[in-house]
Amino acid sequence: xxxxxxxxxxxxxxxxxxxxxxxxxxxxxxxxxxxxxxxxxxxxxxxxxxxxxxxxxxxxxxxxxxxxxxxxxxxxxxxxxxxxxxxxxxxxxxxxxxxxxxxxxxxxxxxxxxxxxxxxxxxxxxxxxxxxxxxxxxxxxxxxxxxxxxxxxxxxxxxxxxxxxxxxxxxxxxxxxxxxxxxxxxxxxxxxxxxxxxxxxxxxx
Amino acid sequence: xxxxxxxxxxxxxxxxxxxxxxxxxxxxxxxxxxxxxxxxxxxxxxxxxxxxxxxxxxxxxxxxxxxxxxxxxxxxxxxxxxxxxxxxxxxxxxxxxxxxxxxxx
Numbered sequence: 001x002x003x004x005x006x007x008x009x010x011x012x013x014x015x016x017x018x019x020x021x022x023x024x025x026x027x028x029x030x031x032x033x034x035x036x037x038x039x040x041x042x043x044x045x046x047x048x049x050x051x052x053x054x055x056x057x058x059x060x061x062x063x064x065x066x067x068x069x070x071x072x073x074x075x076x077x078x079x080x081x082x083x084x085x086x087x088x089x090x091x092x093x094x095x096x097x098x099x100x101x102x103x104x105x106x107x108x109x110x111x112x113x114x115x116x117x118x119x120x121x122x123x124x125x126x127x128x129x130x131x132x133x134x135x136x137x138x139x140x141x142x143x144x145x146x147x148x149x150x151x152x153x154x155x156x157x158x159x160x161x162x163x164x165x166x167x168x169x170x171x172x173x174x175x176x177x178x179x180x181x182x183x184x185x186x187x188x189x190x191x192x193x194x195x196x197x198x199x200x201x202x203x204x205x
Numbered sequence: 206x207x208x209x210x211x212x213x214x215x216x217x218x219x220x221x222x223x224x225x226x227x228x229x230x231x232x233x234x235x236x237x238x239x240x241x242x243x244x245x246x247x248x249x250x251x252x253x254x255x256x257x258x259x260x261x262x263x264x265x266x267x268x269x270x271x272x273x274x275x276x277x278x279x280x281x282x283x284x285x286x287x288x289x290x291x292x293x294x295x296x297x298x299x300x301x302x303x304x305x306x307x308x309x310x
Contacts, residue, residue, distance in 0.1 A: 070235075104252040
């Protein structure tokens with residue numbers, strides 16, 4: 001079964017996966033952009049733990065997974081670049097959590113925030129580049145056939161449909177970049193808020 | 206270089222630097238820290254990985270060649286050992302001043 005769900009709160013995501021497992025849906029894989037793949041099995045009580053890390057090289061990613069395995073945690077989903085890394089305890093060595101203090105658990109939100117902001121800046125940059133290529137004239141992105149709007153009947157429609165795919169190709173990236181930018185900015189702000197909240201909890205303790 | 210800025214050390218950092226005076230991989234450090242602290246300091250995997258990453262960045266530990274291709278080895282640097290010494294001095298002073306005021310030594 002495939003489910004689409006977006007989380008920026010890792011604690012809420014862990015709870016969601018545990019709830020799904022208690023109904024017999026076991027996480028098989030998380031693929032990018034909020035798609036969870038579940039396998040139907042026996043209802044069971046599982047204790048998912050999520051870390052957020054992005055790795056530059058394969059070797060470091062392996063070293064990371066080896067450390068968790070040594071400590072009794074099985075890496076169930078996540079890739080070098082996926083950020084979210086899902087773990088399940090595989091023996092009693094694991095204990096109850098992958099973090100032994102609140103500050104290090106809160107750091108996940110900081111890392112996620114940083115990555116969101118880098119992505120946000122990338123998309124804003126891409127958007128700016130596209131807009132600059134239009135020389136400040138947005139109509140350069142729409143229909144360019146000379147005299148299109150003066151045409152009538154069959155001439156108009158054939159010219160219109162001939163150019164439509166090109167217009168879509170020109171406009172779509174723009175909309176996609178803008179949407180991705182807004183989304184990352186939104187996620188980033190949410191993550192930052194949670195980070196500040198967790199850190200202030202830490203201080204008042 | 207100003208090493209004062211690293212002080213005071215968290216208990217986790219203190220035991221990691223102490224454990225890595227002798228080279229070891231991440232899990233070995235978790236075990237040594239637990240052993241050295243008499244079972245009191247149990248560093249979990251995620252916390253351990255984050256701490257190693259930070260200490261590498263601060264150059265208080267360094268990566269050393271490892272025979273196991275999957276597990277990296279680390280060792281406390283000279284700076285790291287120095288920070289550890291400074292921390293011990295700081296703690297020593299705190300204890301001495303306590304005994305002086307309490308007058309039980």
